Amino acid sequence: xxxxxxxxxxxxYPTNLALLLVGSSLGLLVGVLPGLSxxxxxxxxxxxxxxxxxxxxxxxxxxxxxxxxxxxxxxxxLMRTPGTPAAAATAAEGYPMAQRGEAGRAxxxxxxxxxxxxxxxxxxxxxxxxxxxxxxVKISSADLAMIGLMALTAVAGLSGQDLLKGLTAAxxxxxxxxxxxxxxxxxxxxxxxxxxxxxxxxxxxAIIGLxxxxxxxxxxxxxxxxxxxxxxxxxxxxxxxxxxLWIMRKTLGVGAALGALLGIVPGVGSDTAGWLSLAYVRNRxxxxxxxxxxxxxxxxxxxxxxxxAANNAVTGGATIPMLTLGIPGDGxxxxxxxxxxxxxxxxxxxxxxxxxxxxxxxxxxxxIANFTTLIAALIFIRPFVAVLRxxxxxxxxxxxxxxxxxxYASSNSSFEMLIALLFGVLGYFMHHMGFSIPALALGLILGxxxxxxxxxxxxxxxxxxxxxLTSPISLICIVLICCIALKFCVDLARxxxxxxxxxxxxx
Amino acid sequence: MNARFIKTGLKxxxxxxxxxxxxxxxxxxxxPSKPIRIINAFAPGGATDTAIRGLTANADxxxxxxxxxxxxxxxxxxxxxxxxAKSDPDGHTLLVADTVMTxxxxxxxxxxxxxxxxxxxxxxxxxxxxxxxRPAKGWKTLDDFVAAAKADPGGMTVGVPSLSSPQHMAVxxxxxxxxxxxxxxxYGGGAPTMGALLGDQIxxxxxxxxxxxxxxxxxxxxxxxxxxxxxxQKFEGExxxxxxxxxxHDLGIWTAVWAPKDTPDDVMAQLGEIxxxxxTSDEWTEFARGYGVTPMWKPLDEAVxxxxxxxxxxxxxxxILK
Numbered sequence: 056x057x058x059x060x061x062x063x064x065x066x067x068y069p070t071n072l073a074l075l076l077v078g079s080s081l082g083l084l085v086g087v088l089p090g091l092s093x094x095x096x097x098x099x100x101x102x103x104x105x106x107x108x109x110x111x112x113x114x115x116x117x118x119x120x121x122x123x124x125x126x127x128x129x130x131x132x133l134m135r136t137p138g139t140p141a142a143a144a145t146a147a148e149g150y151p152m153a154q155r156g157e158a159g160r161a162x163x164x165x166x167x168x169x170x171x172x173x174x175x176x177x178x179x180x181x182x183x184x185x186x187x188x189x190x191x192v193k194i195s196s197a198d199l200a201m202i203g204l205m206a207l208t209a210v211a212g213l214s215g216q217d218l219l220k221g222l223t224a225a226x227x228x229x230x231x232x233x234x235x236x237x238x239x240x241x242x243x244x245x246x247x248x249x250x251x252x253x254x255x256x257x258x259x260x261a262i263i264g265l266x267x268x269x270x271x272x273x274x275x276x277x278x279x280x281x282x283x284x285x286x287x288x289x290x291x292x293x294x295x296x297x298x299x300l301w302i303m304r305k306t307l308g309v310g311a312a313l314g315a316l317l318g319i320v321p322g323v324g325s326d327t328a329g330w331l332s333l334a335y336v337r338n339r340x341x342x343x344x345x346x347x348x349x350x351x352x353x354x355x356x357x358x359x360x361x362x363x364a365a366n367n368a369v370t371g372g373a374t375i376p377m378l379t380l381g382i383p384g385d386g387x388x389x390x391x392x393x394x395x396x397x398x399x400x401x402x403x404x405x406x407x408x409x410x411x412x413x414x415x416x417x418x419x420x421x422x423i424a425n426f427t428t429l430i431a432a433l434i435f436i437r438p439f440v441a442v443l444r445x446x447x448x449x450x451x452x453x454x455x456x457x458x459x460x461x462x463y464a465s466s467n468s469s470f471e472m473l474i475a476l477l478f479g480v481l482g483y484f485m486h487h488m489g490f491s492i493p494a495l496a497l498g499l500i501l502g503x504x505x506x507x508x509x510x511x512x513x514x515x516x517x518x519x520x521x522x523x524l525t526s527p528i529s530l531i532c533i534v535l536i537c538c539i540a541l542k543f544c545v546d547l548a549r550x551x552x553x554x555x556x557x558x559x560x561x562x
Numbered sequence: 563m564n565a566r567f568i569k570t571g572l573k574x575x576x577x578x579x580x581x582x583x584x585x586x587x588x589x590x591x592x593x594p595s596k597p598i599r600i601i602n603a604f605a606p607g608g609a610t611d612t613a614i615r616g617l618t619a620n621a622d623x624x625x626x627x628x629x630x631x632x633x634x635x636x637x638x639x640x641x642x643x644x645x646x647a648k649s650d651p652d653g654h655t656l657l658v659a660d661t662v663m664t665x666x667x668x669x670x671x672x673x674x675x676x677x678x679x680x681x682x683x684x685x686x687x688x689x690x691x692x693x694x695x696r697p698a699k700g701w702k703t704l705d706d707f708v709a710a711a712k713a714d715p716g717g718m719t720v721g722v723p724s725l726s727s728p729q730h731m732a733v734x735x736x737x738x739x740x741x742x743x744x745x746x747x748x749y750g751g752g753a754p755t756m757g758a759l760l761g762d763q764i765x766x767x768x769x770x771x772x773x774x775x776x777x778x779x780x781x782x783x784x785x786x787x788x789x790x791x792x793x794x795q796k797f798e799g800e801x802x803x804x805x806x807x808x809x810x811h812d813l814g815i816w817t818a819v820w821a822p823k824d825t826p827d828d829v830m831a832q833l834g835e836i837x838x839x840x841x842t843s844d845e846w847t848e849f850a851r852g853y854g855v856t857p858m859w860k861p862l863d864e865a866v867x868x869x870x871x872x873x874x875x876x877x878x879x880x881x882i883l884k
Binding site for chain 1: 611638640641773776779
């Protein structure tokens with residue numbers, strides 16, 4: 056316990072706090088720019104932080120980690136291109152809000168919700184540090200497969216207009232995720248003899264293509280969404296925002312819980328959490344539990360708050376297993392793990408015992424970083440919003456350049472730029488045909504999680520399918536999937552089938 | 563001819579000769595003339611990344627130019643390896659890669675690049691695969707494990723970090739030597755493999771040491787055998803390796819720095835010296851031992867011989883696996 060208190064003292068020490076603020080600001084910037092991602096920024100900064108004390112170095116790294124989760128929302132709201140994959144869900148309602156002239160309100164909500172989500176996640180996971188680790192490993196392959204399947208079904212099905220098209224998009228994503236060398240047999244699949252595809256379709260490049268490049272293409276082609284119709288009110292009243300957030304507290308709570316839980320599951324993480332919580336909001340609005348004078352897709356504030364709370368909440372869940380077990384939950388935590396090892400530290404069961412000062416400082420920093428990110432966001436909101444006043448042509452051009460540079464920079468390979476472009480074209484066609492892009496994206500992300508774990512579970516059980524029913528988590532997920540499937544059938548029976556609504560990108 | 567002319571001529575001649583001598587040696591000493599890039603074909607934060615960053619941490623003591631680690635991922639590693647192979651063989655672009663250089667071609671056909679496109683500068687560390695299990699199983703030695711496997715053919719699950727890796731081959735080596743059949747479960751890396759073991763989803767695991775070291779020290783995992791003679795500073799027991807128990811395969815996971823094959827010999831010699839200095843320095847030795855790998859240094863020709871020997875034994879095991 057005294058370690059925890061002294062860690063607070065360490066983190067709140069002015070120099071470290073300043074470093075945390077610097078990290079948060081950098082993270083915000085990285086988050087805002089589409090194409091720059093958190094793992095990339097962390098990887099670049101590791102050599103820079105080499106000469107520093109480990110704790111100080113981690114102040115910057117954690118600041119970046121948390122900052123990117125909030126920064127992504129800015130560009131999602133202002134330009135409909137999420138700066139990070141995790142913020143993709145925020146654009147669905149955030150951009151329509153901006154179009155109504157409520158950009159400031161949306162950003163205020165995003166900043167506030169991110170803060171709340173991050174803090175809730177931290178407060179929940181902090182006391183459970185010892186326990187989360189041992190629970191995280193008990194998640195078996197069968198559980199992972201079903202969790203992934205449930206998440207995909209929920210998002211694909213609850214993603215709005217055309218159910219069939221949503222499911223088709225998800226399946227296409229699943230097929231695309233099989234490209235590459237099969238993890239369990241070593242056989243190359245769908246690589247067409249091209250060595251570039253041996254590692255599979257580069258995920259970040261595909262996401263950049265689907266969300267950033269496609270947006271540019273749709274806008275340029277004169278798609279349904281063009282110039283904002285109302286003058287932008289970019290200010291927001293902090294108190295008013297706080298009031299709104301309080302009204303939404305249940306939604307925020309659910310979003311944060313989803314995020315924290317999903318953060319623990321390796322590989323599923325922040326990208327999924329945002330979409331899942333958006334699906335939850337949709338569901339709640341459709342069933343009338345959330346009062347809203349607006350329809351989904353036209354700027355529902357909960358649709359900004361919930362995903363932002365969720366994607367920030369993931370940080371707590373993802374970092375704890377990294378610290379206590381040495382098992383990273385996502386790309387960013389994997390790099391932080393590497394950084395810890397470079398400092399001669401060994402995250403794992405003995406970490407807190409052997410290096411309590413660093414371990415507890417990292418833990419405390421995770422929470423304090425929410426504050427520094429909040430402050431940084433409030434400081435930088437004005438300059439970021441000023442971007443909206445730029446000529447749309449310039450904006451789109453900048454987005455395209457940044458996106459393609461980002462696709463290149465993440466792997467120093469021009470093949471990824473090609474993937475970004477190809478997926479951009481795919482996204483363009485999907486948009487105009489009414490297929491759900493997020494469903495495809497999630498199919499791409501969750502495909503390996505679902506498939507590899509499903510097969511691994513069967514390998515371990517020697518072909519016995521019962522393994523999916525004997526594990527409690529897996530069983531719960533299957534029940535949930537059945538419920539969702541039932542809901543699909545009911546919805547299909549009710550709605551008259553007609554042409555899908557054209558012109559809604561993110562649903 | 564007047565004396566002044568001769569004098570000037572002699573001075574000029576001396577100057578010219580001196581200048582050419584100085585400039586030739588200056589050309590050799592000009593290396594490196596710009597930052598040295600080391601390409602890592604695998605993800606930042608991984609074992610190779612940690613190793614090379616640790617090795618080059620004190621590079622500024624030995625050369626003026628900075629050493630930059632560049633991560634070029636994709637294609638299962640092939641993209642980065644190919645990029646390094648195609649770069650200018652002037653010694654400024656290098657590759658860091660471990661045994662994957664020898665194992666990749668064993669299992670994938672039609673690769674556009676292989677170890678033959680490079681010359682090793684030196685092998686600088688060694689890890690081994692090691693067999694771990696849970697204390698609750700009650701197995702204390704490899705023989706216990708083998709006995710249990712014989713009692714349940716094809717039933718015992720052993721996790722490995724990836725298919726066709728030295729760790730996988732190590733399990734195959736055990737199966738082959740003792741005539742047992744275990745259920746090999748590949749995971750996506752050392753961390754998930756250890757996670758599965760600690761969660762009791764598999765009976766045993768064969769990650770690459772030092773993955774799992776902390777669990778062993780904490781008493782959550784039990785060590786059975788290692789695939790090669792490794793030194794693990796923080797491990798409190800005795801390392802029993804394949805050699806000790808009579809398994810006729812020595813499988814080490816080594817990491818090496820490579821240069822494109824057309825790099826001139828004098829540049830190779832200089833690179834050998836620079837990396838040799840780093841690899842034999844106290845900083846590297848301490849760092850390496852600290853996180854659980856065995857520092858070593860086998861430069862140039864020694865490296866070639868060492869790598870060939872390793873790739874022969876892996877080739878044999880690959881046949882068994884197929």
